[in-house]
Amino acid sequence: ELKVEQNPLFLSMQEGKNYTIYCNYSTTSDRLYWYRQDPGKSLESLFVLLSNGAVKQEGRLMASLDTKARLSTLHITAAVHDLSATYFCAVDGDTGNQFYFGTGTSLTVIP
Amino acid sequence: DSGVTQTPKHLITATGQRVTLRCSPRSGDLSVYWYQQSLDQGLQFLIQYYNGEERAKGNILERFSAQQFPDLHSELNLSSLELGDSALYFCASSWGAEQETQYFGPGTRLLVL
Numbered sequence: 169e170l171k172v173e174q175n176p177l178f179l180s181m182q183e184g185k186n187y188t189i190y191c192n193y194s195t196t197s198d199r200l201y202w203y204r205q206d207p208g209k210s211l212e213s214l215f216v217l218l219s220n221g222a223v224k225q226e227g228r229l230m231a232s233l234d235t236k237a238r239l240s241t242l243h244i245t246a247a248v249h250d251l252s253a254t255y256f257c258a259v260d261g262d263t264g265n266q267f268y269f270g271t272g273t274s275l276t277v278i279p
Numbered sequence: 280d281s282g283v284t285q286t287p288k289h290l291i292t293a294t295g296q297r298v299t300l301r302c303s304p305r306s307g308d309l310s311v312y313w314y315q316q317s318l319d320q321g322l323q324f325l326i327q328y329y330n331g332e333e334r335a336k337g338n339i340l341e342r343f344s345a346q347q348f349p350d351l352h353s354e355l356n357l358s359s360l361e362l363g364d365s366a367l368y369f370c371a372s373s374w375g376a377e378q379e380t381q382y383f384g385p386g387t388r389l390l391v392l
Binding site (some may be wrong): 193209211212216268269271 | 281312321323324335337369371375379380381382383384385386
């Protein structure tokens with residue numbers, strides 16, 4: 169079964185700092201997704217990365233995909249408190265249209 | 280507000296019972312996805328329907344079944360419930376059949392006692 173690992177699982181960072189969340193997966197996949205979940209809330213789609221080398225940015229978040237390394241990163245620039253949430257990555261399985269989530273990274277931004 | 284609605288918001292039931300969760304996708308979206316989120320299992324993809332047809336199947340137990348109706352709403356049926364089925368169940372919708380940006384509903388919190 170495809171495995172999706174996120175690092176770190178917990179991240180506490182100060183406002184204004186930069187940090188990167190890593191998502192590694194165990195098989196070939198053409199697409200990778202990032203989601204955000206606030207405590208007690210549903211999921212919000214952040215990025216869909218469709219090809220090797222894809223990079224997408226929205227505000228202080230930037231996601232990239234390296235399919236050869238089976239690695240995606242979510243980079244946080246100049247963190248603000250509003251970014252505190254749990255971030256999940258997910259990939260399609262190699263059989264297509266399966267969907268596997270990482271364990272999530274719980275981010276706390278401290279003022 | 281994503282435009283995806285789910286009912287009920289909360290459900291408390293007993294082991295062995297059967298429940299039905301309902302999802303209405305965003306207007307115009309043809310795909311509906313079901314997910315389960317629990318502390319033990321994390322987030323798991325259960326099943327996808329596209330325009331009434333099953334499109335993809337994940338870790339869905341045989342005790343669970345789903346369908347998408349002609350008006351595109353979907354129902355997830357959970358039967359012979361066990362304590363371990365207690366979880367948040369989300370549905371999501373998207374326009375197309377391929378995995379793309381999905382819009383999530385608020386979820387149904389199921390507690391099996």
